[in-house]
Amino acid sequence: xxxxxxxxxxAGSLALLFLAVYLLMTLSDLxxxxxxxxxxxxxxxxxxxxxxxxxxxxxxLLLLTLHWVLFLLSAPLPCYLIYRCLTLPKGxxxxxxxxEINNRNYIKRAMxxxxxxxxxxxxxxxxxxxSIIYYLVAGE
Amino acid sequence: xxxxxxxxxxxxxxxxxxxxSPPTLQQPQWSTASxxxxxxxxxxxxxxxxxxxxxxxxxxxxxxxPLGHSFPAEANCNPDVMxxxxxxxxxxxxxxxxxxxxxxxxxxxxxxxxxLAIIQAxxxxxxxxxxxxxxPFVRFSSQQRWRCSLCFLDNDLPEEFLYxxxxxxxxxxxxxxEIRNGTVEFIATQEYSVRPPPPATYIxxxxxxxxxxxxxxxxxxxxxxxxxxxxxxxxxxxxLPGDTRTQLAxxxxxxxxxxxxxxxxxxxxxxxxxxxxxxxxxxPEGLLVTVAECRDAIxxxxxxxxxxxxxxxxxxxxxxxxAIAHRLxxxxxxRLLLFLASRxxxxxxxxxxxxxxxxxxxAGQPATDYYKRLALDCCSAQLSVDLxxxxxxxxxxxxxxxxxxxxxxxxxxxxxxPDDADRLASDLGRHxxxxxxxxxxxxxxxxxxxxxxxxxxxxxxxxxxxAALPCASPDAGFAIQLAVGDGAGTAGASxxxxxxxxxxxxxxxxxxxxxxxxxGLPVATRIEDVFAGSDQRAIIGLLAQIGAERIITxxxxxxxxxxxxxxxxxxxxxxxxxxxxxRGAGGLWSPPGIRLLPLLILALLKWPAFRPSVGQLDERxxxxxxxxxxxxxxxxx
Numbered sequence: 001x002x003x004x005x006x007x008x009x010x011a012g013s014l015a016l017l018f019l020a021v022y023l024l025m026t027l028s029d030l031x032x033x034x035x036x037x038x039x040x041x042x043x044x045x046x047x048x049x050x051x052x053x054x055x056x057x058x059x060x061l062l063l064l065t066l067h068w069v070l071f072l073l074s075a076p077l078p079c080y081l082i083y084r085c086l087t088l089p090k091g092x093x094x095x096x097x098x099x100e101i102n103n104r105n106y107i108k109r110a111m112x113x114x115x116x117x118x119x120x121x122x123x124x125x126x127x128x129x130x131s132i133i134y135y136l137v138a139g140e
Numbered sequence: 141x142x143x144x145x146x147x148x149x150x151x152x153x154x155x156x157x158x159x160x161s162p163p164t165l166q167q168p169q170w171s172t173a174s175x176x177x178x179x180x181x182x183x184x185x186x187x188x189x190x191x192x193x194x195x196x197x198x199x200x201x202x203x204x205x206p207l208g209h210s211f212p213a214e215a216n217c218n219p220d221v222m223x224x225x226x227x228x229x230x231x232x233x234x235x236x237x238x239x240x241x242x243x244x245x246x247x248x249x250x251x252x253x254x255x256l257a258i259i260q261a262x263x264x265x266x267x268x269x270x271x272x273x274x275x276p277f278v279r280f281s282s283q284q285r286w287r288c289s290l291c292f293l294d295n296d297l298p299e300e301f302l303y304x305x306x307x308x309x310x311x312x313x314x315x316x317x318e319i320r321n322g323t324v325e326f327i328a329t330q331e332y333s334v335r336p337p338p339p340a341t342y343i344x345x346x347x348x349x350x351x352x353x354x355x356x357x358x359x360x361x362x363x364x365x366x367x368x369x370x371x372x373x374x375x376x377x378x379x380l381p382g383d384t385r386t387q388l389a390x391x392x393x394x395x396x397x398x399x400x401x402x403x404x405x406x407x408x409x410x411x412x413x414x415x416x417x418x419x420x421x422x423x424p425e426g427l428l429v430t431v432a433e434c435r436d437a438i439x440x441x442x443x444x445x446x447x448x449x450x451x452x453x454x455x456x457x458x459x460x461x462x463a464i465a466h467r468l469x470x471x472x473x474x475r476l477l478l479f480l481a482s483r484x485x486x487x488x489x490x491x492x493x494x495x496x497x498x499x500x501x502x503a504g505q506p507a508t509d510y511y512k513r514l515a516l517d518c519c520s521a522q523l524s525v526d527l528x529x530x531x532x533x534x535x536x537x538x539x540x541x542x543x544x545x546x547x548x549x550x551x552x553x554x555x556x557x558p559d560d561a562d563r564l565a566s567d568l569g570r571h572x573x574x575x576x577x578x579x580x581x582x583x584x585x586x587x588x589x590x591x592x593x594x595x596x597x598x599x600x601x602x603x604x605x606x607a608a609l610p611c612a613s614p615d616a617g618f619a620i621q622l623a624v625g626d627g628a629g630t631a632g633a634s635x636x637x638x639x640x641x642x643x644x645x646x647x648x649x650x651x652x653x654x655x656x657x658x659x660g661l662p663v664a665t666r667i668e669d670v671f672a673g674s675d676q677r678a679i680i681g682l683l684a685q686i687g688a689e690r691i692i693t694x695x696x697x698x699x700x701x702x703x704x705x706x707x708x709x710x711x712x713x714x715x716x717x718x719x720x721x722x723r724g725a726g727g728l729w730s731p732p733g734i735r736l737l738p739l740l741i742l743a744l745l746k747w748p749a750f751r752p753s754v755g756q757l758d759e760r761x762x763x764x765x766x767x768x769x770x771x772x773x774x775x776x777x
Contacts, residue, residue, distance in 0.1 A: 037602055038516060089694025091506030091542065093513055099546050100693055102601045103594040 003135050005065045009058045009074075010128045013121050019051055020118040027111045030101070037098045045094035052081040058124075070131065074124055077117065180672075181720070182735040183727040184713075190735055199736060202227060202675045204661055207277075207636050212314075215276035217322035217657040222247040222641055225682055228664035228673035229590070229637045233624040238719065239670045240711035241734070244621040245584070246681040248770075249643045249657060250577050250612045256655075257317040260327040264654070265301060265318070269293045272585050273326075274318050275658035277638045283313070289638045289660070290587045322659065328644065328652035337650035338522075340382030340576060341428065341474025342389075343465050344373070346445075347481040349394035349456045350531065358532055361557030362481060363446055365530040368561040369479065369568060370442040376572040377431065377438070381648035388438060389428040389468050393461040395453030395486055400441055401426040402434050407441040411451055415460045415487035421467060428468045456482045459489025462514055462543065466521060473522025473578060475611050476549075477571065480540060481531035489514070491536050504749075504760050505694040506539040515546035519600045522579050524611035526571060528564070529553040529758060538761035545692065548580075548598050548609040548616065551765035553758060577612030577645035584620055585640045589628025594621040596685040598769045612645050617770040619685040628663075636660035667719040674712075674733035680740040683708050688749055688767040702750060709741040 023044060030040040055078040062071040088095060101107060182190070191199070203219050204227045225244050230236040236243055265274040267288035277289035284297050297313060304315040318324050346369065350362035380386055392398045397412040403426040410422050421427065431438065458480065465476050484491050489510045506512065518525055527544040529537050532555060544551050552567055554560040582599070583606045584592050592605040597618035599607035607618070628637075643655045664670045687705055690696040696704070713730055720729070730737075748754045748763035 033603060038520070089505055091509055091512060091539070091692075091694055093509045093516070097512075097693075098516055099512065099600060100695075102604050103596075105593065 002065050002067070003132060003139075005061050006067075006070075006128055006132050006135070009061055009070075010125065010132065012054050012058050013125045013128060016051065016055055017118065017121040017125060019047060020114055020121055023047065024111060024114040024118065027107055027114060031107050031111070037101060041094065041096045041098045041101060044096040048085060048095050052078060052085055055081055067131075070127065073127065077120055180732050181716075181729045182732055184730050184735065184738065185728045187735075190739065199677055201677065202733065204659065205673075207660055207662065210279075211636075211660070212276055212320050214320060215322055216659055218253070220248065221251055221253070221323060222249070222639070222657045222659050223675060223678045224639065224659060224661055225675055225678040226664070226670060226673050227661055227675060228669045229661050230624060230670050231628055231663045231665045233628075235664070235667060235670060236624050238667055238715060240715040241670070241674055242621065242679060242682055242686075242708070243624065244619055244678070244682040245639060245641075245659075246617065246619050246678040247641055247657070248617045249582060249641050249655065250575075250580075250614050250616065250645070252575070252614050253323065257321045257324045258327065259317055259324055262300060262329070263298050264326050264329060265295075265298065267291060267293060267295055270585060272638075272640055273642060273654075273656045273658075275638065275640060275656070276319050276322060277636055277658065277660045278319070280313055283311075286313070289636070290585055290640065292588070292635075323655070323657050326654040326656065328654050332644060332654065333646075333652050334579075337646050337652065338472040338474070338578070339385035339387050339430075339650075340380070340578065340648065341387045341469055341472045342380060342572075343391065343428070343469060343474065343476045344369075344389070345391045345393065345461050345465055345476060345478045347394070347456060347458070347479050347530070348392045348450050349454070350481045351394075351450060352452050361530075361532055364558040364561045365479065365481070365554070365564060366446040368565045370445040372565045372568045373572070374439065374442050376569055377435070377442075379573050380431065381573070381576040383649050384430075384432050386431045387428050387472065387474070388431050389465075390438075390441060391461055391465060392448075392450065393457050394450060395455035395457060396451060397457060397460050397464060398450065399427055399464070402429045402437045402441065404437060407437045409448075412460075412464070415457050421464070455486040456480075456484050457487035457490075458484035458540065459510065459514075460487040462525075463488065466514070466517055466523060469523045470521050473610060474524075476518075476523055476525045477528065477568070478525055478544075479528045479530050480535050480537075483534060483536045484540065491539055504538055504691045504698065504757075504764050506542055506692075507536070508539055511540055512542040512546060515543045516600075518543070518547045519608060519610055522610045523547065524609070525549045527551045528568070529762065530557060530564070531555075532557065534756065535758055537758040541692075541761055541765050545598055545765055545768060546600055548600070548611055548613065550598070550613065550615070550769050551762055553762035555756070555758070574614055576648045577609070577614075577643070580609040580612035580643055580645035582607045582609060582612075582618070582641065582643045585642070586622065587628075587637045587639075589625050589630065590637060590639075591623050591625055592620055593623040594686075596621070596682075596689050596768070598765075609645075612643060615770055617681070617685075619682040621682065621686070635663070637663055671712075671716055671719070671731040672733065674731060676734050676736050676740060679734065679737060680744065683741070684744055684767050687744075688764045691749075692764055692768060698750070698752070702745060702752075705741050705745060705750070709738045712737070 026040055026043050029035040059071050059075040059078060062074060084095065201219050204216050223246055225242055266272060270288060270291040272288055272290045275289060279287045281287055281294065283302065285294050286297050287294050301313050301316060303310050306317060307315060309315065313319065350358050353359050390400045399410045399412060399422065401408045401410060412422065491507060525544045525547045526549040527541065529535055541551055554564050595601045595607050598616055599609050602608045639659045641657045645653060647653050664673065683705060687701045691698060691701055712734055713728060716731055717729060744750060748759050749767045754760045
């Protein structure tokens with residue numbers, strides 16, 4: 001049972017990992033002017049809520065199966081993602097606003113955050129992988 | 141104690157410029173010993189007469205210093221057109237941080253100028269790496285090569301550059317008007333146009349929802365504004381900038397949209413039943429017509445506009461009107477003059493919910509992003525929207541304002557209408573007859589080591605140093621915040637730091653032009669020089685636009701903005717006391733360049749845009765838009 005749940009979480013963190021890579025590539029294309037602002041912001045805004053939803057599902061599943069350590073490891077980031085989505089000013093077009101994105105180093109800061117998410121999901125992926133292997137070995 | 145005016149810079153006579161002279165930078169006036177510097181300081185606690193009592197302006201314009209014999213006398217552009225917050229630019233980021241002053245440019249790139257050098261050349265000479273235009277600060281290493289003043293790369297000089305058209309002489313490239321003037325305008329060659337120049341298009345969208353109001357005062361003000369608009373347009377119809385293809389369309393709206401077919405001998409009204417913005421136009425032609433061909437119908441419509449019988453449907457369908465206007469202007473771009481009398485209540489973009497209270501910290505922020513998305517569509521179609529708020533009541537200007545603020549338009553407000561009708565007529569006349577800069581882009585380039593951190597003003601920032609303006613206005617001002625990076629000052633103290641702003645636009649006759657402004661400033665390596673060169677006019681312009689933009693976008697609350705403005709006045713004074721060792725000297729010492737900064741910040745905090753509570757929400761919104769639009773150019777006390 002817990003192996004099944006952890007495999008789901010593993011799949012989720014793999015998906016989030018690929019998503020983080022995709023977002024990072026979009027941001028760096030925008031930075032180097034390969035993409036125009038409107039298209040880049042559409043792409044980035046499309047994935048904000050799905051990412052928060054999947055990232056929140058992982059710690060919830062782990063909590064339900066009572067894996068405390070893994071829950072504590074994976075909980076802080078989704079909390080921050082959801083907080084960011086909920087406290088957007090109403091006049092802004094999504095989290096990545098085409099009018100604001102080129103001001104005040106917004107792109108650089110978004111790229112740093114994306115890199116941090118990438119490292120976080122990678123760590124989570126490997127920790128889950130080793131937990132699954134441990135449960136498989138210990139279960140025998 | 142009499143006020144000590146700062147000493148004016150030494151005049152530099154015109155001297156022949158030698159190509160091989162070593163670079164010499166005349167030391168700026170303020171690179172003096174600390175003791176003399178302390179003499180120039182002003183004690184803010186004791187000196188009360190800080191404003192000038194003679195001269196035409198209470199605050200003097202600080203011109204940047206002359207940079208020495210190697211540069212012509214008019215090398216810098218007019219300080220009213222572009223000026224930097226510091227006339228001696230810090231060489232390192234650490235120095236900038238220690239001074240606690242903002243580094244930026246306050247510019248007014250499309251300003252009406254009395255004299256302008258216009259150059260028509262086959263080849264516009266630009267640096268091959270950084271793409272900067274040739275300017276008075278370049279150095280000629282030989283007859284065929286020039287060194288860029290921004291990236292220090294050697295470039296080739298074309299043959300025709302050696303010929304000076306004004307004095308008809310050959311051989312000295314430094315006599316060309318591009319080298320002698322800080323502001324030049326080039327007639328652009330073919331590769332600067334994306335598409336053939338479109339006709340100048342004017343669309344008028346008038347809100348007539350208050351005309352049939354039961355309250356007689358409100359109905360009277362609505363009729364007054366229609367009269368003012370139609371009379372002004374009749375007066376200016378022949379003076380609209382543009383060539384023979386100039387187009388005009390008129391839309392009126394209350395609860396439904398009314399379109400006017402103008403291509404027959406008489407105008408006819410068509411009411412659009414459907415408020416959905418995606419529906420087709422009732423007819424493909426006849427709505428947007430050429431002024432020269434259909435003048436009679438247009439004149440007849442404008443003369444009958446104040447007495448016209450509109451279908452009595454209550455409400456205001458602003459979103460549909462904007463969608464139709466966008467559809468009409470999609471292929472040509474142009475200008476939309478939008479008159480709003482009441483809160484949008486039906487159709488897409490309707491605003492519902494109670495109006496917020498004015499003392500709320502979030503006042504001034506939009507309640508929906510519908511109009512900001514529309515502004516994005518307008519920018520793509522090169523349509524600029526100017527918003528005139530003519531309603532006596534609450535029109536939720538804060539939510540509708542983004543359509544103008546982000547498409548390089550201007551926001552006006554006339555709350556007391558039959559009395560304000562003259563002001564409306566004169567502002568509208570200025571809007572209609574001012575010079576036109578369609579499909580404009582503004583790019584700012586800086587020397588190595590300096591970069592643009594943020595762009596403030598009524599524009600669409602497409603890249604960090606590039607702003608797109610669907611229609612550039614001569615009254616618009618922009619503030620650019622600069623950052624100092626690692627490569628700054630590596631060229632040595634003898635090379636000036638050069639900032640160049642280039643505005644590419646389509647003029648009234650359909651020709652593509654590039655207006656280039658160049659500013660060269662000395663580098664400061666000591667903190668005393670940084671303070672001595674500070675310019676309070678540019679600083680207050682930059683701070684005001686930053687503050688307004690933070691509130692409009694919702695990035696900070698009103699109280700936080702106010703605190704930040706107060707800190708912006710207090711921090712430099714503390715840094716100055718630390719830097720010159722005057723702590724505890726029994727007074728509040730300030731360098732002469734920013735002696736008025738606390739007074740100006742205080743005045744700014746009393747402006748309706750930043751006041752803690754203003755009578756009406758709309759007033760705050762209009763004041764914020766005004767600060768965002770043009771305060772970068774000159775502060776208003």
